[in-house]
Amino acid sequence: MNCAGVSHGQRKACARPAWRGATASEASCPTVSKVSLRFWRRFRSVLSGSSCSPDFGAAAIVDRLGQIGVKALFAAPRYRYAGKEHDISDRLAEIVAAMPTVTMLVLAGEAGAKPDCAATCLAFDDFGSDGTLVFERVPFDHPAYVLYTSGTTGAPKAIVHRTGGVLLQHVKEHLLHGDVRPGDVVSWYTNTAWMMYHWLISGLACGAAVVLYDGAPILKTADGLDPSPLWAMAQRASVTHFGTSPKYLATLAGEGYAPGRLHDLSSLRSLLSAGAPVSPGQFDWVYAHVKQDMIFASISGGTEIIGCFLLGSPIHAVRRGELTVKGLGLAVAVMDERNAPVIGRQGDLVCTEPFPSMPLTFWGEDGDARYHATYFAARREIWTHGDVAEMTAHGSGIIHGRSDTTLKPGGVRIGTAEIYAACEAFAEIEDCLVFGTPVEGDEEIVLCVKLNDGFALTPELAGRIRKAICEDASPRHVPHRIHVVHAVPYTLNGKRVEGAARTTVEGKPVRNLASLANPASLDEYRALDRSKAA
Secondary structure, three states, X not given: OEEOOOHHHHHHHOOOOOOOOOOHHHHOOXXXXXXXXXXXXXXXXXXXXXOOOOOOOHHHHHHHHOOOOOOEEEEOOEEEEOOEEEXXXXXHHHHHHHOOOOOEEEEOOOOOOOOOOOOEEEEHHHOOEOEEOOOOOOOOOOEEEEEEOOOOOOOOOEEEEEHHHHHHHHHHHHHHHOOOXXXXXXXXXXXXXXXXXXXXXXXXXXXXXXEOOOOOOOEEEOOEEEOOHHHHHHHHHOOOEEEEOHHHHHHHHHHOOOHHHHOOOOOOOEEEEOOOOOOHHHHHHHHHHOOOOOEEXXXXXXXXXXXXXXXXXXXXXXXXXXEOEEOOOOOEXXXXXXXXEOOOOOEEEEEOOOOOOOOOEEOOOOHHHHHHHHHOOOOOOOEEEEXXXXXXXXXXXXXXXXXXXXXXXXXXXXXXXXXXXXXXXXXXEEEEEEEEEEEOOEEEEEEEEEEOOOOOOOHHHHHHHHHHHHHHOOHHHOOOEEEEOOOOOEEOOOOEOHHHHHHHHOOOOOOOHHHEOOHHHHHHHHOOOHHHOO
């Protein structure tokens, strides 16, 4: 079953109790009204799931769903975000026209203009028929759904995940690493395109309820930013496990917002963060301003494994700036250029043995070959994940950044995470981006900063930034150039895009602009003048 933009459909599905998703017992109810039995009989031979967020542009959706021969498309023609109504009926017509395999378009949520397209259009309430829900046993490796890489270096790769492996991985991570218990309430602010949505839903397998939040996490008001919505939700739903991102935490800190002081978080036992490395200073902020008696877990994995290589633990110490433990049952290591495991040194994050949630294949022609070329070309029969990492003597880990954005000034490989961490301590800096550019046979580090209102990049500020990076990281991390920009490019899933900025600065075309949430931001990077840098 393929779906795109099910924002309001999610809200309908989680209507009982208020603010919560179905519990495990509710999810297994034997009778379902208007269940899609007719659809099941028609499409059961091609049944697998995939999704995109409703705020994706038409090109981004077609780049993803267009690869997999979608038969039925579920979509919300209208949605509300940050107080504004959005009608995407015209976009749906464009999407269906670009995907001729679509024979049925099922419209969920608020009614909008009916898209003018060749597919049969049905309202969600008119779809399917009443009947008994029948569960069919499938093999362990039966395809579950298709997820996509970010697509910043070409067309998004369509990754086919296996049913048994994903469920086993998720239950392990929730139950053993996350201490998710029956009756708990798990939330994660995510859209339907990110793997964390699927990870969240698997919390049902532990007997927990899940919260599906539909809307903006921070609201713009006449008095400034209002960061309260997610925390008001957490208080009202008695959330026990709250999932977020370093960027969101940094915004809260910048606004001086203290959730623990403003909300009743007595139910909260665990705060989790994913999407980027968490700086040591953010660990301090979390325990000072959210809650002291809880677990804070920085977790790291990826769409490719739909789970984590490094994550939290209810029985190990939390160490600032570190990911607590390796995933149980995973042969995780960090290898150097000799393919030797190292501790206390940076290298490539690898997994030396097979694991249940490895992808089944990549969708399409030569899928197996492309899959193996992506993860096994660097080291035969060893999964090379693409992260620069470090294992500590405690068994914890540190993620320094992506391998494809690693900086190499003077030929020495260093990660970007330490530079971002140093910049987060400056009240003057709202956001930033760091990347390397070639210069005279070497590479220089370029730091682009988006400043908060009322601040300018003076020589004094530039000097303090460089000093902080030198002291917190190393002299090699100090940027050669600092530029002021008005925006930082992000993927549709909310990750910084260092590679696209570097490519633009070098005067080369970015291969897949549809994967960016704000592609127009790159125009400014194309015009950066080295002579005017701080």
